[in-house]
Amino acid sequence: MTDLAKTHALMARGRDFLGTEHAIMCGAMSWVSERSLVSAISNGGGFGVIACGAMTPDLLDAEITATRALTDKPFGVNLITMHPDLTDLIAICGRHDVSHVVLAGGIPPKGSVEAIKVFGAKVIVFAPTLALAKKLLRSGADALVIEGSEAGGHIGPVSTSVLAQEFLPALAGDHVVFVAGGIGRGEAIAGYLEMGASGVQLGTRFACASESIAHADFKRAFFRANARDAVASVQLDARLPVIPVRALKNKGTEEFTVKQREVGVLLDQGKVDMGEAQLQIERYWAGALRKAVIDGDIENGSLMAGQSVGMLKEEEPAADIIAKLMAESEDALLRR
Ligand SMILES: Cc1cc2nc3c(=O)[nH]c(=O)nc-3n(C[C@H](O)[C@H](O)[C@H](O)COP(=O)(O)O)c2cc1C
Numbered sequence: 001m002t003d004l005a006k007t008h009a010l011m012a013r014g015r016d017f018l019g020t021e022h023a024i025m026c027g028a029m030s031w032v033s034e035r036s037l038v039s040a041i042s043n044g045g046g047f048g049v050i051a052c053g054a055m056t057p058d059l060l061d062a063e064i065t066a067t068r069a070l071t072d073k074p075f076g077v078n079l080i081t082m083h084p085d086l087t088d089l090i091a092i093c094g095r096h097d098v099s100h101v102v103l104a105g106g107i108p109p110k111g112s113v114e115a116i117k118v119f120g121a122k123v124i125v126f127a128p129t130l131a132l133a134k135k136l137l138r139s140g141a142d143a144l145v146i147e148g149s150e151a152g153g154h155i156g157p158v159s160t161s162v163l164a165q166e167f168l169p170a171l172a173g174d175h176v177v178f179v180a181g182g183i184g185r186g187e188a189i190a191g192y193l194e195m196g197a198s199g200v201q202l203g204t205r206f207a208c209a210s211e212s213i214a215h216a217d218f219k220r221a222f223f224r225a226n227a228r229d230a231v232a233s234v235q236l237d238a239r240l241p242v243i244p245v246r247a248l249k250n251k252g253t254e255e256f257t258v259k260q261r262e263v264g265v266l267l268d269q270g271k272v273d274m275g276e277a278q279l280q281i282e283r284y285w286a287g288a289l290r291k292a293v294i295d296g297d298i299e300n301g302s303l304m305a306g307q308s309v310g311m312l313k314e315e316e317p318a319a320d321i322i323a324k325l326m327a328e329s330e331d332a333l334l335r336r
Contacts, residue, residue, distance in 0.1 A: 004326050006333040007190065014199030017122065017143060017176045019074040019099065021045035022326055023199025024189075026206045026318070027145075027180055028078030028102060029153065029304070030054070030286060031293040032214050035063060037318065039070035040211035044319030049076040049102055054286045057088040064096045076100035076124070081108055082282065087115070094119035102145070105154070107132070113140045124178075128156045130167055143176035145201055150182025152204045152306035154243045154285075155232060164195055172196025184308030186328025193329070204230075204306035205325075209318040215296030219315060221248060221303050227310035237264040239274075242281050248303035252288050255300065259284050 007022075008015070014023025026033065026041040028051035038048030050067060052060050060077070067075060077098050079089050082105055090112065093101055101116045102124040113136075116123050122142040127133035133144050146167045148160025160181035171177050172195070179192040180201035189200050206212070208219040225248050232244045233256055240263060247253055263280050266272045272280065285302060292301025316324075 004330050007186075007193065007326055007329045010190075010193035010333075011199055013176055014178065014197075017198065018047045020047045022322060023047075023178075024322055024325060025049060025076075025145075025178060025180075025199065025201040027147075027151075027201045027203040028052075028076075028104070029203050029207055031290050032207055032212055033078070034213060035066040035070055037206065037209060037212045038067050038075050040209065040318040041206065041322070042071045042073035042075045044317070044322045046318070046322045047074065047076065047100075049078050049100075052077060052079050052083070052089060054080075054083070054283070055089075057085055057092050060089055061092050061096075064092070064098065068096070074099050076102050078102040078104050080105040081112070082106055082279070086112060090115045093121065097121075100124060108136070108141075128158075130170055133167060133171060137171070137175055143178065143198075144171065145178045145180050147201070148181030149232065149244075149246070150307040151180055152207070152230065152246050152309070153304045155181075155246050157244075164192055164197070168192075168196040172198070182307050184311035186325040186330070187332040189325060190329040190332040194333075202308075202325075204308045205312065205321060206318060207305070208312055208315055209321060210315050211318050214293045217296035217298050218292050218301075218303065221292075221298045222305060222309055222312050223314065225303075225305065225309045225312075227307040230305045230307050230309050236260040237267075239267060240264055240277055240281070242278070245285060245302070245304060246306060248305050248309070250301075250303060251299045252292070252302050256284065256288075256302075 011023035022045045024046040028049040030051045030053035033051040041048035100122045113123050124143045125136045125141040146163045148163050149155045176198045178199045178201045179197045183202050208222050229248050232246045263277050288302035291297045
């Protein structure tokens with residue numbers, strides 16, 4: 001027996017699915033989840049995922065090549081379903097024989113799951129409702145991430161604890177389900193594994209790992225923050241259903257309100273249609289996140305963070321974070 005025997009036993013299906021030592025995924029974070037963090041996570045026994053975000057196919061091509069040079073362990077690629085070049089991005093993944101593709105940001109467009117499966121990759125999807133989860137799993141998705149509103153970045157309206165109670169009893173018997181949102185310590189991982197999850201996905205906890213290229217000021221803002229500082233954006237215009245984003249409060253979160261008003265006026269004037277309006281909102285977030293992560297503009301940029309941010313106190317290597325989470329989970333299970 002290893003000293004992680006209980007956690008590993010509960011993670012068996014997830015470890016097998018990911019091909020990793022531990023069934024801990026680092027969810028893709030735009031601008032943050034690039035070669036350095038992704039390879040560090042995978043080399044640390046977890047599962048790193050490249051955030052394609054708004055990258056062009058050429059940039060994704062280069063990022064996969066560079067990540068492969070840094071790790072021989074499995075990692076995935078996260079594609080945003082509304083990306084205008086989704087088909088080309090899938091083709092790039094195929095050319096590199098990527099083993100796992102995560103489709104995020106909405107319901108996968110027709111044919112996308114099939115296009116990924118053609119080259120033998122496993123497809124991981126998100127689903128906001130149980131009915132949709134069942135439909136996606138029926139139509140070829142191999143695994144599901146359920147992500148609660150405690151998470152950083154784009155969020156749904158329901159908390160992780162409620163999603164876990166609703167989805168896991170219904171799906172975990174036959175399917176690989178990962179739980180995400182608000183996980184900061186291993187005790188929570190143990191709980192979700194006992195409920196039937198095959199593994200977990202964390203973002204915020206890894207955003208400030210030593211290997212993360214996020215700007216030092218971005219990381220300092222995370223270490224200073226409390227759970228209550230990570231707030232969800234508010235929808236201003238009933239016609240413009242923007243997906244809420246959880247981020248640390250700053251001038252940037254206020255500017256988002258202004259941006260929504262501007263786009264609302266353009267809609268009123270008929271200068272943009274609904275699709276273009278939503279794209280403008282998403283481009284705003286991508287730009288604002290870059291400003292904070294890369295340039296270190298923590299006032300005007302977007303500090304996307306989940307509520308677990310309050311548990312982050314210092315920079316640690318990704319492998320140490322993973323080892324700590326696993327040890328906490330194991331201790332919790334041993335105490336049962
Ligand atoms: C800074 C940041 C950027 C993110 N960007 C993306 C993204 O580009 N695509 C995506 O699917 N999820 C994104 N997420 C969500 C994460 O992949 C992950 O699911 C989430 O952080 C898990 O919840 P946690 O933050 O409570 O650990 C982002 C999260 C953060 C904190």
